[in-house]
Amino acid sequence: MTHCDESARDDHPAPRLLLLGGTSEARALSERLARETCVEAVVSLAGRTRAPLACPLPTRIGGFGGVEGLRRYLVESRIDRVIDATHPFAERISANAREACAALGLPLAVLAREPWRRAPGDHWIEVADMAGAVAALGQSPRRAFLTVGRLSLPAFRAAPQHAYLIRCIEPPQPEELPPSVELILARGPFSCDDEMRLMREKTIDVLVTKNSGGLLTYAKIEAARALSLETVVVLPPSGQAERRLENLEAALDFARAKQPA
Numbered sequence: 362m363t364h365c366d367e368s369a370r371d372d373h374p375a376p377r378l379l380l381l382g383g384t385s386e387a388r389a390l391s392e393r394l395a396r397e398t399c400v401e402a403v404v405s406l407a408g409r410t411r412a413p414l415a416c417p418l419p420t421r422i423g424g425f426g427g428v429e430g431l432r433r434y435l436v437e438s439r440i441d442r443v444i445d446a447t448h449p450f451a452e453r454i455s456a457n458a459r460e461a462c463a464a465l466g467l468p469l470a471v472l473a474r475e476p477w478r479r480a481p482g483d484h485w486i487e488v489a490d491m492a493g494a495v496a497a498l499g500q501s502p503r504r505a506f507l508t509v510g511r512l513s514l515p516a517f518r519a520a521p522q523h524a525y526l527i528r529c530i531e532p533p534q535p536e537e538l539p540p541s542v543e544l545i546l547a548r549g550p551f552s553c554d555d556e557m558r559l560m561r562e563k564t565i566d567v568l569v570t571k572n573s574g575g576l577l578t579y580a581k582i583e584a585a586r587a588l589s590l591e592t593v594v595v596l597p598p599s600g601q602a603e604r605r606l607e608n609l610e611a612a613l614d615f616a617r618a619k620q621p622a
């Protein structure tokens with residue numbers, strides 16, 4: 362447990378941090394923050410998963426109601442800094458955080474994830490968005506493994522000629538799906554061996570993934586490489602100019618600082 366200097370605490374009230382979460386990095390940071398007596402932190406989740414993993418910090422769940430709702434929440438909860446540790450593809454909430462923090466003059470930092478880099482042996486087709494991923498599958502029927510997240514599935518209804526193996530955490534609604542689908546409900550991490558076994562068993566000939574970065578879901582990339590499988594990779598949205606935190610230590614420094622730079 363990291364204790365603060367009590368005399369300093371009298372002069373400077375504990376920092377009040379909002380941690381925008383929904384990622385393994387946010388979880389790791391919340392575990393470290395739970396041991397900090399100097400920082401009062403609250404985690405925010407969108408509420409996409411019905412049974413989120415337990416969090417050691419006070420947690421609020423659900424959207425704020427756009428920029429205005431977030432701005433109101435920040436004021437009412439007397440938040441004095443924000444860490445955006447959301448997924449690199451969660452563009453809306455990151456934009457909202459930028460706008461609300463700018464309006465209030467609050468320090469905002471992003472706990473960044475390095476995107477995956479193409480390695481020797483990878484057969485990547487990089488595309489800008491999900492529509493590009495659908496087009497990259499081509500006209501001829503294929504057996505595609507989709508690991509793009511439930512909300513991105515409707516795009517593949519435009520290519521009903523393919524047979525899809527879909528893995529996601531929450532069950533999709535039937536109207537979100539293309540016609541030929543086999544569904545696996547599972548939450549990572551997965552091992553490279555298991556990923557290879559699955560791809561072989563299901564005779565997959567193309568993997569479709571976001572370039573989400575991080576280690577938790579990287580095994581599918583390694584498995585596709587080992588099997589010389591074509592991989593359609595959706596590029597992450599281009600980053601914005603706000604402060605980027607390279608690791609958990611930098612995030613803790615930002616959380617603890619009397620006045621984050």
Ligand code: NAP
Pocket residue numbers: 381382383384405406407409422423424425426427428430431446447448450451452453454455457509510512571
């Ligand atoms: P998004 O498109 O950026 O956000 C859509 C709306 O969801 C936001 O406008 C906000 O609603 C609400 N929201 C998102 N994240 C929130 C959070 N941490 N706390 C409170 N409200 C939040 O986000 P998304 O892509 O749907 O992702 C939702 C969550 O899943 C995020 O926490 C993200 O880290 C996690 N996640 C996303 C992906 C992905 O591929 N996109 C993958 C893994 C995990 P209001 O406007 O009402 O505030």
